[in-house]
Amino acid sequence: MSRSFFPARRRVLVPALATLAAVQLAACSKTQDDDVEARARRIEPVAHVTVKVQKAAPGSRTGEQVYQGTCAGCHGAGALGSPKFSDAGAWGPRIAQGFDTLAKHAIEGIRQMPPRGGGVDLTDTEVKRAVAYMANAGGAKFTEPAVEK
Numbered sequence: 656m657s658r659s660f661f662p663a664r665r666r667v668l669v670p671a672l673a674t675l676a677a678v679q680l681a682a683c684s685k686t687q688d689d690d691v692e693a694r695a696r697r698i699e700p701v702a703h704v705t706v707k708v709q710k711a712a713p714g715s716r717t718g719e720q721v722y723q724g725t726c727a728g729c730h731g732a733g734a735l736g737s738p739k740f741s742d743a744g745a746w747g748p749r750i751a752q753g754f755d756t757l758a759k760h761a762i763e764g765i766r767q768m769p770p771r772g773g774g775v776d777l778t779d780t781e782v783k784r785a786v787a788y789m790a791n792a793g794g795a796k797f798t799e800p801a802v803e804k
Contacts, residue, residue: 714778718788718799721781725774730789735767738793746793754797757790758783 711720722730722740733739738746749757761782764770771777772785780800787799 713776714780715802716777716781716784717802718781718784718786721774721777721785722788725772725777726785726789729768729772737768738789740789741792743794746790746795750790750793750795754783754787754790754795757786761786 716724727740729735729737730740733742733745738749758779761768762771762779771782774782777785784799784802787795787797790797791799
C-alpha cells in the first residue's frame with residue numbers, strides 16, 4: 656500500500672468520528688424529568704430493595720443462621736485459604752482434629768480468620784453451632800449444641 660492511503664483515510668475517519676460524538680452528546684443533553692414519582696416508577700423494576708432485619712436474642716442463633724450471617728462470606732468461596740463449605744477434602748484434616756479444637760480455633764481465631772469469624776456479637780455456643788454445622792456439611796458427625804428456648 657502506498658503511504659498516501661492513510662492520510663486519505665484519516666480525512667474521512669476523523670470527521671465521521673466527530674459527527675458520531677456530537678450525536679451522542681446531543682442525545683445525552685435531554686432535559687431530565689422533574690417528576691420524582693415518574694422517575695421512581697421507571698427505575699423501580701431494577702432498583703427495588705427490601706431490607707429485612709432479623710433480631711435474634713444473644714445465644715439463640717442456629718449454626719446455619721450464624722454461617723449465613725457471618726461465616727459464608729469466606730467459607731462460601733474458600734477465601735483466604737478457608738475450607739470451603741461442604742468440601743469434604745478441605746474439612747477432613749480439620750475434622751480429624753476434633754470438635755473442641757475446631758471450636759477453640761473458631762472462637763480465638765486462626766491464621767487469617769479473626770476471632771469468632773469477625774462476628775463480635777456471637778456467643779461461644781453460637782460459634783460452636785456454626786462449627787458443627789460447617790464441619791457436618793464437610794463430612795463430620797458432630798452434635799450441634801442445642802438452642803435454648
